Amino acid sequence: xxxxxxxxxxxxxxxxxxxxxxxxxxxxxxxxxxxxxxxxxxxxxxxxxxxxxxxxxxxxxxxxxxxxxxxxxxxxxxxxxxxxxxxxxxxxxxxxxxxxxxxxxxxxxxxxxxxxxxxxxxxxxxxxxxxxxxxxxxxxxxxxxxxxxx
Amino acid sequence: xxxxxxxxxxxxxxxxxxxxxxxxxxxxxxxxxxxxxxxxxxxxxxxxxxxxxxxxxxxxxxxxxxxxxxxxxxxxxxxxxxxxxxxxxxxxxxxxxxxxxxxxxxxxxxxxxxxxxxxxxxxxxxxxxxxxxxxxxxxxxxxxxxxxxx
Numbered sequence: 398x399x400x401x402x403x404x405x406x407x408x409x410x411x412x413x414x415x416x417x418x419x420x421x422x423x424x425x426x427x428x429x430x431x432x433x434x435x436x437x438x439x440x441x442x443x444x445x446x447x448x449x450x451x452x453x454x455x456x457x458x459x460x461x462x463x464x465x466x467x468x469x470x471x472x473x474x475x476x477x478x479x480x481x482x483x484x485x486x487x488x489x490x491x492x493x494x495x496x497x498x499x500x501x502x503x504x505x506x507x508x509x510x511x512x513x514x515x516x517x518x519x520x521x522x523x524x525x526x527x528x529x530x531x532x533x534x535x536x537x538x539x540x541x542x543x544x545x546x547x
Numbered sequence: 548x549x550x551x552x553x554x555x556x557x558x559x560x561x562x563x564x565x566x567x568x569x570x571x572x573x574x575x576x577x578x579x580x581x582x583x584x585x586x587x588x589x590x591x592x593x594x595x596x597x598x599x600x601x602x603x604x605x606x607x608x609x610x611x612x613x614x615x616x617x618x619x620x621x622x623x624x625x626x627x628x629x630x631x632x633x634x635x636x637x638x639x640x641x642x643x644x645x646x647x648x649x650x651x652x653x654x655x656x657x658x659x660x661x662x663x664x665x666x667x668x669x670x671x672x673x674x675x676x677x678x679x680x681x682x683x684x685x686x687x688x689x690x691x692x693x694x695x696x697x
Binding site for chain 1: 580581582583584586596597598602604605606609610611613614617618621622626627628629630631632633634635636637
């Protein structure tokens with residue numbers, strides 16, 4: 398059951414969303430399946446690349462971030478999916494053993510005009526590594542249910 | 548070895564990138580791992596949702612699209628990673644059994660000023676279902692090597 402509604406997200410509010418560590422095996426597995434570029438799947442070729450070693454697919458960073466967002470923030474919300482995202486920025490490579498910490502900042506909540514039971518939540522996601530350095534940022538949107546009048 | 552360089556991508560050029568079918572098992576597997584919202588992981592809850600049935604995580608659509616982009620377009624290019632993407636739009640739900648077809652349209656190529664061996668390729672990705680309906684669009688960018696002078 399939803400316990401957070403559109404009204405529970407305050408613009409400017411910051412919601413921590415936990416952290417996750419990525420192993421070399423996980424980076425290779427994701428890369429082989431979804432993004433088999435040499436610097437994601439071949440440690441030797443990766444060493445010879447401009448990255449100097451294996452790095453995670455940016456889409457793996459997005460996927461593990463999404464899992465944390467669902468577990469820590471949106472899983473308890475009356476979430477109804479998303480129309481899309483803007484401005485994904487991969488700011489630094491993610492390497493084997495890195496631990497990523499995720500936080501969400503609420504940008505805006507806007508009740509729908511046509512559908513009074515829901516609205517759009519716009520938010521920014523920041524993903525930092527274990528040294529506090531930004532590795533990814535993203536601006537997203539979700540349809541979120543409004544608190545029912547009982 | 549790279550066989551396509553920045554110079555080989557003509558603005559306006561359209562590159563087909565193949566197609567992929569998504570099974571219910573694959574949708575459930577991805578959802579459980581990365582995006583465990585009810586309409587991605589629980590067929591019964593999905594039926595009661597606004598989607599009326601199970602739908603794929605938008606991030607799964609992105610991930611299988613990326614695989615096709617690497618296999619059909621960027622895998623042969625001197626690709627050096629990506630600074631990010633803009634404007635991912637999930638336009639229609641992707642349901643079990645849907646077949647997604649991907650094409651890339653080149654928007655712009657811009658040689659780097661500071662690094663003469665590479666440039667930025669900006670492109671649009673369109674993902675249609677088996678009925679020719681748009682399910683996702685995305686505007687992305689990649690660093691691509693320039694053709695060496697031999």
